[in-house]
Amino acid sequence: MGDAMKVVKSLYFQVLCAVILGSVVGHFWAQQAIALKPLGDAFIKLIKMMTAPVVFCTIVTGIAGMSDKRSLARLLSKTMLLFFGLTVISLLIGLVAVYLLQPGAGMNIDPSQLSTKGLAQYTEPAAKLGVVEFFMHIIPETYIGAFSKEEVLPVLFIAVLTGFALSSLGERGKPMLDLLESASQVVFKIFAYLMRFAPVGAFGALAFTVGQYGITSLGSLAKLIMTLYIACGFFVFVVLGSICRAAGFSLWKLLRYCREEFLVVLGTSSTESVMPRMLEKLEALGCKKGFVGLVLPAGYSFNLDGTAIYLSLAAMFIAQACNIELSLTQIITMLAIMLLSSKGAAGVTGSGFVALASTLTVIHDIPVAGLALLIGVDRFMSEARALTSLASNAVATVVISLSENACHRETLHRMLDAKPSATQAEAWDDLEASKRT
Structure with a gap:
């Protein structure tokens, strides 16, 4: 009886029930379900409210506590190189999947007959994306202004500067560092309270999605959705699995360790809803705070592998559906543009769709009107994008930390090998024990 109660009280079980119930x-009460949308929106908004202070405190205290500051440049270059490699692989996997499974073949769509109603909300933001604009956007208007935007990169930028400044001050900066350490504990405590509402948010978000678009709407484009999930599954279990084996740990155990976070992402289609919690859980694996604080938030903007798979797959799907043949040069050009557009859309609502619109706007080889084919089912594909990107960033953080000798292997294996804790209280006991050792 006691074990059953522990399972019922666990966040994993509650979110799982919420996803099924949603x-x-x-499906059965569509109109009422659509009205539940504010539940999911409110939960994501609450979590985003805490993302900036969590990222700031984690990065500042992490950098200020690093003994070797010269390793930071090596860390950043190694991280960006890994992100670039994973993005290229993701784009190629999406391309190969769409060629092998041919989800758009035989549709014979005339682009001129497609309704472009509803595309403006995606094509307008896409028109503003560019390399220069993206990097200028990293710099906030003011120091405090970085916290007012729902974006990670400006906060990351000022946090790195602040961390270096505190480190260079030595003992004079210690009072501020101690204050930020205490503030970090408060912020994570608030976040722990907010996570109790995760089942409510997941229930509302998924109920709205199914009620708004309907499960039956998947029929006509089921092959496209299946192709995306197969491609994402291949990337996670083959590509990421191989990387994990080479680094000396199990992908499956890491996914099991973060199972609650993956369920929340499945329900909300938002990786940001679990960023603060992922920072803490990856640190609990034995990874140093400064490394986790830099690699994971950077991955949220520079390592969107789920989005990269979607971009090449969806673009070629539209080409197939409209009977458009692309030359090798056109395909290579498209992939090169996608390398940039997948980064530039970070922090934009509906980032995957906006990045696709940005790519099609630039290359002109595939009609932008073809996006109308995806509007009805894009929401059902966003879960695959979010889950894939979260898995990739979790793996990248651990791998980079191990490569820099910034992850305690014994702690990593002990935490990954441990049986899943039935309650949050037990999980935090394990965390505190690992910190003491």
């Missing part, structure tokens, strides 16, 4: 309510 799907049922959305």
Whole structure:
């Protein structure tokens, strides 16, 4: 009886039940389910409220506590190189999947007959994306202004500067560092309170999705959705799995360790809803705070592998559906543009769709009107994008930390080998024990 109660109280079980219940309510009571959208929106908004202070405190205290500051440049270059490699692989996997499974073949769509109603909200933001604009956007208007935007990169930028400044001050900066350490504990405590509402947010978000678009709407484009999930599955279990084996740990155990976070992302289609919690859980694996604080937030903007797979796959799907043949040069050009557009859309609502619109706007080889084919089912594909990107960033953080000798292997294996804790209280006991050792 006691074990059953522990399972019922666990966040994993509650979110799982919420996801199932949300799907049922959305299918059988569509109109009522659509009205539940504010539940999911409110939860994501609450978490985003805490993302900036969590990232700031984690990075500042992490950098200020690093003994060797010269390793930071090596860390950043190694991180960006890994992100670039993973993005290239993701784009190629999406391209190969769409060629092998041919989800758009035989549709014979005339682009001139497609309705472009509803595309403006995606094509307008896409028109503003560019390399220069993206890097200028990293710099906030003011120091405090970085916290007012729902974006990670400006906060990351000022946090790195602040961390170096505190480190260079030595003992004079210690009072401020101690204050930020205490503030970090408060911020994570607030976040722990907010995570109790994760089942409510997941229920509302998934009920709305199913109620708004309907499960039956998947029929006509089921092959496209299946192709995306197969491609994402291949990337996670083959590519990331191989990287994990080479680094000396199990991908499956890491996914199990973060199972609650993956369920929350599945329900909300938002990786940002679990960023603060992922920072803490990866640190609990034995990775140093400064490394986790830099690699994971950077990955949220520079390592969107789920989005990269979607970009090449969706673009070629539109070309197939409209009977458009692309030359090798056109395909290579498209992939090169996608390398940039997948980064430039970070922090934009509906980032995957906006990045695709940005790519099609630039290359002109595939009609932008073809986006109308995806509007109805894009929401059902966003879960695959989010889950894939979260898995990739978790793996990248651990791998980079191990490569820099910034992850305690014994702690890593002990935490990954441990049986899943039934309650949050037990999980935090394990965390505190690992910190003491």
